[in-house]
Amino acid sequence: MTSRMPADVALRVPGIVYGADYNPEQWPEGVWAEDMRLMRVAGVNMLSVGVFSWALLEPAEGRYDFSRMDRILDMLHGNGIAANLATPTAAPPAWFFRAYPDALPVDRDGRTLSFGSRQTFCPSSPAYRQAALRIVETVADRYATHPALVMWHVHNEYGCHNAACYCDTSAAAFRTWLRVRYDNDLDRFNEAWGTSVWSQRYYSWDEILPPRATGADPNPMHRLDWKRFCSDELLSLYTAEREVLRRVAPDIPATTNFMVMRTIDALDYWRWAPHVDIVSNDHYVLADDPEAEVDIALSGDLVRSLGGGRPWLLMEHSTGAVNWQHVNRAKRPGEMYRNALAHVAHGADGIAFFQWRAAGIGAEQWHSAMLPHAGTDSQIWHDVVRLGTDLRALAEIRGSTGAARVAVVWDWDARWALELPSQPSGKLRYQDLVRDWYAPLWRAGIAVDFIRADDDLNDYRLVLVPSLYLVDDTAAANLTTYAEGGGTLAVGFHSGAVDENCHVRLGGYPGAFREVLGVRTDELFPLLPGRTVALAGDVPQGATASLWSERVRLIQAEAVVTFADGDLAGVPAVTRRGHGEGAAWYLATRPEPAALRHLLDRICREAGVHPEQPAAAGIEMVRRRGADADYLFLIDHAGGGGEVAANGVELLTGKPIEGFVVVPPGGAAVVREPR
Numbered sequence: 001m002t003s004r005m006p007a008d009v010a011l012r013v014p015g016i017v018y019g020a021d022y023n024p025e026q027w028p029e030g031v032w033a034e035d036m037r038l039m040r041v042a043g044v045n046m047l048s049v050g051v052f053s054w055a056l057l058e059p060a061e062g063r064y065d066f067s068r069m070d071r072i073l074d075m076l077h078g079n080g081i082a083a084n085l086a087t088p089t090a091a092p093p094a095w096f097f098r099a100y101p102d103a104l105p106v107d108r109d110g111r112t113l114s115f116g117s118r119q120t121f122c123p124s125s126p127a128y129r130q131a132a133l134r135i136v137e138t139v140a141d142r143y144a145t146h147p148a149l150v151m152w153h154v155h156n157e158y159g160c161h162n163a164a165c166y167c168d169t170s171a172a173a174f175r176t177w178l179r180v181r182y183d184n185d186l187d188r189f190n191e192a193w194g195t196s197v198w199s200q201r202y203y204s205w206d207e208i209l210p211p212r213a214t215g216a217d218p219n220p221m222h223r224l225d226w227k228r229f230c231s232d233e234l235l236s237l238y239t240a241e242r243e244v245l246r247r248v249a250p251d252i253p254a255t256t257n258f259m260v261m262r263t264i265d266a267l268d269y270w271r272w273a274p275h276v277d278i279v280s281n282d283h284y285v286l287a288d289d290p291e292a293e294v295d296i297a298l299s300g301d302l303v304r305s306l307g308g309g310r311p312w313l314l315m316e317h318s319t320g321a322v323n324w325q326h327v328n329r330a331k332r333p334g335e336m337y338r339n340a341l342a343h344v345a346h347g348a349d350g351i352a353f354f355q356w357r358a359a360g361i362g363a364e365q366w367h368s369a370m371l372p373h374a375g376t377d378s379q380i381w382h383d384v385v386r387l388g389t390d391l392r393a394l395a396e397i398r399g400s401t402g403a404a405r406v407a408v409v410w411d412w413d414a415r416w417a418l419e420l421p422s423q424p425s426g427k428l429r430y431q432d433l434v435r436d437w438y439a440p441l442w443r444a445g446i447a448v449d450f451i452r453a454d455d456d457l458n459d460y461r462l463v464l465v466p467s468l469y470l471v472d473d474t475a476a477a478n479l480t481t482y483a484e485g486g487g488t489l490a491v492g493f494h495s496g497a498v499d500e501n502c503h504v505r506l507g508g509y510p511g512a513f514r515e516v517l518g519v520r521t522d523e524l525f526p527l528l529p530g531r532t533v534a535l536a537g538d539v540p541q542g543a544t545a546s547l548w549s550e551r552v553r554l555i556q557a558e559a560v561v562t563f564a565d566g567d568l569a570g571v572p573a574v575t576r577r578g579h580g581e582g583a584a585w586y587l588a589t590r591p592e593p594a595a596l597r598h599l600l601d602r603i604c605r606e607a608g609v610h611p612e613q614p615a616a617a618g619i620e621m622v623r624r625r626g627a628d629a630d631y632l633f634l635i636d637h638a639g640g641g642g643e644v645a646a647n648g649v650e651l652l653t654g655k656p657i658e659g660f661v662v663v664p665p666g667g668a669a670v671v672r673e674p675r
Contacts, residue, residue, distance in 0.1 A: 011253060011278060012150045013046050013082045015395030017313060017350025018388055020370050022047040024072055025056055026359055032072070035357065036079040038371060043388025044081060047356065048153045048315065049073070050139070051086040052118065055093035058135055066142055077148035084255075085143055086153035087241055089132040091118040100127035106167035109213045117363065119161040123233045124173035129240065136244045144249035152245050152254040153315075157282060158234045160259060163266035164226070166210045170233075175205050177229045192501040193221040217421045220502045227416045231267045239275055253277035257315040258306070260299050265419075265431075268412040269306050270452055279307035282316035282354075285339065287329045293620065293637045294439050296339060300346025301402075301438075302410060305450035309401055313350035314343045319380045320368030328366065334666040336383055337390075338635050341668050344391075345622035345633035349398050351391060393651050394670060400626035404447035405609055407460040408438060409468055409479075411453060417470040417502055418494070425526035427547060433467040433492060436590065440597040445612025445621035446604065457482040462607040466492040472500040476512035483516050483584040488607035490585040490600075491517060493548050494524075509550065510586065517586040518556030518577035525549040525568060534564035535573055535595060538602065543595035545573065550588045557586070561599070574599060582607070616642030619663055632671045634663045641665035648673040 011017070024032050039047075049072060050057070058064055076083050097104055097115045103125035105113050113120055121128045143149055164170075182189040186205065195201040200219060202208055211222045242254050258269055258281045273279055281303040285292035303312045319336050321328040331339075340351045358369035372380045415430035441448055449460070453475035457463055463482060468491070471479075476496060483489035496512035498504055505511030509521035525548075527533065532544040538560050549563060552572040561574035575586045585603055587596075604610070612621045618638020624631040631651075634644050646661040651670045663669045 011350075013350075015045070016344065016391040016398060017046045017352065018042075018391050019044045019046040019048070019081075019084075019350075019356075020353040021051055021316065021355040022049050022072075023052070023355060023357075023359070024049075025053060025068060026361065027357065029071075031357075032075060035371075036075055036081075038376070039081060039356070040079060042370060042384050043392055044356075044370075046082040046084055046150065046350070046352070047076065048084045048086055048352065049076070050088055051153065051156050052088060052091045053086075054088035054091055054135060055095075057088060057139065058093065060095055061099060061131075064138060069143075073143065073146050073148045077146070081148070082150040083146070083148040084151045084153045085139070085146075085149050087132075087136045087139060087155060087245070089136065089237075089241065090156040092121055092128065092131065096128075096131055100125070100131075102167075102169065103128045105162050105165040106170075108164075108166050108211070110166070112167075117161070119157075121162060122165040122167055122169055123162060123230070123237060124165065124167075124170040126169075129237065132237070133240060133244055136241050137248065140245050140248035144252065149249075149252060151278070152249075152252055154238055154241050154245070154254050154256040157257055157259055158238060159230070159266035160264065163234070164210075164230045166212050171209050173233060174210055174226065174229050175208050177232065178208060178225065179205060181225070193219060193225075194501070194503065195219070220417065220420045220422065223420050224413070224417055224502055227266075228268070228413070231271065231412075234267065235272055235275070238272070242275060255280045255313065255315075257282045258303065260302050260306075261295070265412070265415055270412065273306040273308075278313055279303055279310075280313040280315040280350075283314065283343070284316075284318055284322055287325050287327055291439070293338070293342060293635075294435060294442055296342045297346055297442050297620070297622075298435055298438050300343050300348060301448050302450045304347035304402065305410075309449065311347050311349035311399060311401070313352070314340075314348045315350075315352050316354040317343070317352075318368050319353055319370055319384060320372070321366070323364055323367040330368075333379075334383075336380070337387055338637060338666070338668065340387055341390075341633065341670075342620065342622075342635055344394065344397070345620070345624065345635065347402060347624070351387070390652050393654075396651070396672070397624055397626065397631045397670075400624040400631055402447050402449070403623070403625045404449040405459075405461045406441060406446055406604070407449045407451045407455075407457065407463045408434065409453045409463065409465045410434065410450040411468060411470070413500070414468050414470040417498065418467060420502075424494070424524050425547065427526075427529065428467075428494070430467055433590070436593070436596060437464055437466040437492070437600065439593070440600045441604075442620070443597075444601075444604075445615070445623075446609060447623065454478050457487060460487065462488045462490070462604060462609050464490050465495055468492075468495040470498050470500060470502065471496055471512050473512070480513070480516040483579050483582060486580040486582040488582045488585075488603065489516070490587065490603050493550065493586075493588050493590070513584075513586070514555075516577070516579075517575065517584050518554070519572070519575050519586055519588075520553050520555055521550045521588065522553070523551045525551065532592075533566045533568070533589070535561050535589075535591065536564035537561035537574070539591065539595040539598055543592060543598075545589040545591045545595070547590040548588070549573070552586075552588050557584075560585075561591075561595075563589070613645055615644050616640060616663075619644065629675055630673045632673055633668065634661065634671070635668045636663050636666055639666045641667070644669075646671045646673065
């Protein structure tokens with residue numbers, strides 16, 4: 001796939017990275033030596049330190065105290081543990097807000113938020129930027145040559161709690177961003193925003209405000225450009241810090257922990273990824289997700305794809321329960337181990353947790369850790385030690401990559417636009433629609449890359465577009481050319497509907513893709529919650545669909561599936577148009593999982609994409625490709641275990657494998673297969 005990253009940057013940590021966030025400032029100094037001993041037992045080789053240390057490093061403006069951090073870094077180095085040293089800018093101290101109260105963020109309803117947690121700052125605040133860059137440069141000057149330092153951890157989870165600020169300072173920054181985006185052309189701006197609706201035309205840039213709370217549904221472009229601005233504004237803070245670090249310590253790579261997960265959609269990581277030296281991610285499973293293993297795989301493949309296909313680092317996940325969900329369940333026996341290996345299978349060259357020692361105080365005191373409240377006489381500790389041992393056994397897979405022939409289009413603009421108010425259905429959720437299509441491929445062991453719609457598609461036999469409500473002309477033409485050139489393209493409903501300015505593409509749906517798909521829809525029929533419609537044709541008997549239907553007319557396509565009842569009985573629901581050796585498919589509804597799996601199986605076969613060898617139900621199969629061998633990961637999520645055909649060496653046990661490998665119930669196997 002197309003690389004969007006800078007040249008490869010070596011992380012000076014051997015093998016697979018294993019560690020956590022380390023917050024020794026929360027504990028008496030006498031505990032630190034015991035931490036070091038236990039880290040060696042667990043096999044920890046890198047820790048993130050200093051993430052929330054601003055108030056301790058700079059107790060008053062311009063006055064610094066590095067004595068504690070000096071001792072911590074020296075202890076890490078003395079124990080053979082590398083430091084991923086954070087810039088502490090995610091949590092400004094109380095003295096900062098007392099001196100600069102205008103730097104506090106303002107919510108959509110106009111309320112100024114108070115100091116008392118983390119990330120309570122306005123991203124557009126000049127005072128915050130100045131203070132942040134000052135502490136970054138001071139930290140960098142002091143520790144750039146420290147022997148423990150191997151990477152900079154810039155900030156922490158940008159956009160997690162302050163993705164948007166609606167204050168007057170942010171309003172001014174938004175106007176500046178808009179003037180750049182629209183070439184200082186107010187007429188062009190008004191045309192893009194469609195301000196002839198509801199008397200919203202602007203005659204001066206100074207009239208434009210953030211999309212604060214208002215009486216009715218806002219202009220969708222107002223909200224969409226605001227999302228774009230907020231992502232770029234935080235990105236500008238990251239790049240400003242990164243430039244300071246690069247100037248002071250040009251040979252030390254930098255990262256910041258992304259949050260490619262179901263509940264966060266604040267940042268366009270396609271725009272962010274080129275600016276990090278090593279892509280990293282935080283991932284937490286949701287307690288109410290019955291198949292969290294699918295979310296882990298999707299997230300891992302997306303993060304790997306953001307890095308141009310290269311390995312990435314998992315900066316945070318949990319050994320057990322978290323503290324921020326409505327109900328914070330403990331992980332089931334073996335679940336933490338399987339989670340970690342699944343991240344490695346999908347490209348992670350590092351596994352880290354939040355955090356090392358479970359906190360006894362503060363807002364995160366009920367968040368699990370590598371060393372839990374119960375100490376070493378606990379199941380979590382035994383699992384942590386076992387995982388460390390097995391990650392050391394997998395050291396040789398570091399640097400290996402994937403080899404996908406299927407691409408799935410992922411687009412943050414399209415996600416944001418789809419989930420704005422005033423859609424035909426308020427039940428549309430972008431990530432759910434993508435996951436619908438991803439899950440059957442995951443179960444079949446079919447490797448997937450995530451791409452942008454304007455990427456080079458020549459390496460892929462099949463390109464899937466589960467949801468692309470918003471698409472510009474260039475990206476639409478790229479997908480069309482791919483299909484017309486013999487590639488296999490499958491497009492989901494409500495795609496191609498609007499351009500990059502949320503203007504409806506007139507002439508019928510699916511807008512930008514009407515011609516390549518050979519269909520035309522004149523009216524949309526979203527389904528009410530709980531309602532389904534029967535399907536007939538090439539689907540399992542009794543198949544149904546939900547959420548969406550539309551009145552499709554065939555132009556140059558054939559009907560593969562039709563609606564079997566309801567207002568659209570007999571109308572095409574799934575269509576296919578041949579293009580030479582390829583085809584363009586349209587799914588005008590949301591088939592139930594079994595029906596969608598059946599359809600995607602046919603689409604894959606026709607595209608020449610074949611699943612991995614059969615395995616027992618519930619065993620995930622993922623392959624990483626090294627220079628001289630492949631590494632086949634087999635992870636049993638169902639608990640039944642099984643046998644899988646394989647030849648080579650099973651790395652977790654060191655045993656030679658001839659013919660088949662046994663996957664223990666609830667466990668895993670990793671087989672080195674000679675190329």
